[in-house]
Amino acid sequence: MSETEFNAQFFDQFLDDYYAEADEHLRSVRRNVIDLEDFFTNGQAVPANTLNELFRSFHTLKGISAMAGVPAAESLAHHMESYLRVLRDGQTAISGEGLAALVRSTKKLEEIVASKRNNAELPAIDGEVRRLESLVPDTPRETDAAVHEVPQRRGESSIQSVPRYLFTFISAPGLAARNVNVNTVRERLQQIGTIIKSTPTVRTGGQVAFEFTVETSAEEASFESWVDDGIEYEPVVAATPDPAPADAPAAGDGSRSGLPGHSNFVRVELSRLDGLMLMVGELVVSRAKLEEQIKRLGSEMSAQQLSSLEETNHTIERQLRNLRDGVMRTRMTPIGEVFERLQFAVRDLARESGKKVRLETTGESTEIDKMLVEKVLDPLLHLVRNAVSHGIESASERKSKDKPEIGTIRLHAATVGESIMLEVSDDGSGIDLENVAARARSRGLLSPMDYPAGSALLDILCSPGFSTRDEADKASGRGVGMDVVRRAIDDLGGTLSLETRADLGAAFTIQLPLTLAIADALIVSVDRERFAVPQSGVREVIEIRQSAVRRLENNEIIEYRGTALPLVRLSKLFALEDNYREAFHAFVVGEGSQAVGVAVDRVIGQSEIVIRPVSDPLTQVPGITGATELGDGRIVLILDAAAIARRLEQKL
DSSP, X not given: OOHHHHHHHHHHHHHHHHHHHHHHHHHHHHHHHHHHHHHHHTTOOOOHHHHHHHHHHHHHHHHHHHXXXXXXXXXXXXXXHHHXXXXXXXXXXXXXXXXXXXXXXXHHHHHHHHHHHTTOOOOOOHHHHHHHHHHXXXXXXXXXXXXXXXXXXTTOOOSXXXXXXXXXXXXXHHHHHTTOOHHHHHHHHHHHEEEEEEEEEEOTTSOEEEEEEEEEOSOGGGTGGGGGGTEEEEEEEESSOOOOOTTSOOTTOOOOOOOOOTTTOOOOOHHHHHHHHHHHHHHHHHHHHHHHHHHHHGGGSOHHHHHHHHHHHHHHHHHHHHHHHHHHHHHEEETHHHHHHHHHHHHHHHHHHTOOEEEEEEOTTOEEEHHHHHHXXXXXXXXXXXXXXXXXXXXHHHHHTTOOSSEEEEEEEEEETTEEEEEEEEOSOOOOHHHHHHHHHHTTSSXXXXXXXXHHHHHHHTSTTOOSOSSOOSSSOSSOSHHHHHHHHHHTTOEEEEEEETTTEEEEEEEEESOSSEEEEEXXXXXXXXXXXXXXXXXXXXXXXXXXXXXXXTEEEEEETTEEEEEEEHHHHTTOOOOOOSEEEEEEESOGGGOEEEEESEEEEEEEEEOEEOOOTTTOOTTEEEEEEOTTSOEEEXXXXXXXXXXXXXXX
């Protein structure tokens, strides 16, 4: 690797650290801004530690953004820090305008970091900066010159009570081989003092250098040997003291920032965890092959040999499952991270719409695969927007209905077996079925004799371009949203359901698999073909006798727990030969009136499968979510139970 390539790779790794640290501080900011608004709304005094934590977060975001070369984030964080300083010092009081500015600026910071990460154009910050500047009383402003640090000749006395040094670290391939990098250098400097300022520079030839200003009482002799590790230093003097360092608590505040301690947490790239999960998947397939070989060789072994080998196989299976669960746990993160972002969105939407809305959350500690966090955020955000725009009434309308003026949106998360259940509900007006029916008929989505109910209602709402409004508003667009929600959930192997009652509100329920990599599945057979059905989408497996099947027009039904259950044969769905055996099996998918029985010849057994998605659009088939390899080496298709249920409902 050349010096230039190394420097480029080094800076890319540094940017990854920047994104991770920025995400941590933005999570802290969202949490504290929500607390700040609650104190303001309830007329309570804002605790000093809330303002201090916000100040420290913005100060750190400013510093790390400067190091990463993101001037827009650095500038915006600086102005937010300035506003927090005057709030903390009592020069002004928190106001509704101030809260709105903090919310909008925080959202803008998130957009800037996301744009930098995706190599997209950074959004403008002029509007946010003007709002923040208008909130700060007219006081002498800091300038770069006021805090400019000048190298001090050896022997001169410093005007600081604690000496400061400028440390410069220059990366090089040989240093990286000895595990000397910007992170380990930062840790060394934190051990000898306090880092006041840090800045990256690119020197002639593409060399990346990091400059750290450190306040330390340590003797020079303690870091003279660091020169061999690419660390140069010289004393500095500052004309005025810098603000409190990001890592140091504010005066009189003994609280901690609430962020994870570096000694207890290690940042790991998700790609590395993906690699581990891939290796676990390969082990799952290898163990299945071993089990198949044991079955084949069983007749050639003594009973004692076979028993010993089976015991070893069961031990490997147990250990492999523990390994799989352990890798999965390292990928899991509390759903509260998503809920915090939605808290922000609801308050912003309420301000824009003029409605009074609050968001209640339960199950924040429910864990979800980190890979699903970003993918599930957009569907949830669409549902929340629709709840504010279409569900929650205005304060005057709610009052006329004898409802509280403040509407409530509830977010609930829970683990149900091998699935994650997310519910978005509101206490608004519910879905206007007459309006939906009229618009659906005008677009040819509903016959004059039919009425939207159950899954049919959800299908209409999720039709591309369908909307119950003629004009778009800021909270929800015209005809975009629900089709995006369903498509996103389908891509994640999940299901979406809806319940609504007039003037009582609506509830959307999303059910997602715990992981998209490895799953427990039923192996079923139809004709001479085998299929895998993930158990997370199956309610129950039942045995049916041909004599129990009843025909209703062109459909088959059976009696199931006191109700009629539509029955559709998988052989017809995939144009396979149907043997019409006297006894066969069916797996039940869907809930309540939307339940459907999918008939197969028989259920062969249960297996742990590795899900390989079908990514080629030319080979994608509705009802098929991927493929897997069984222990006997056979490749089988994985059924998407939710998609099959919807496809069958449309045929009934």
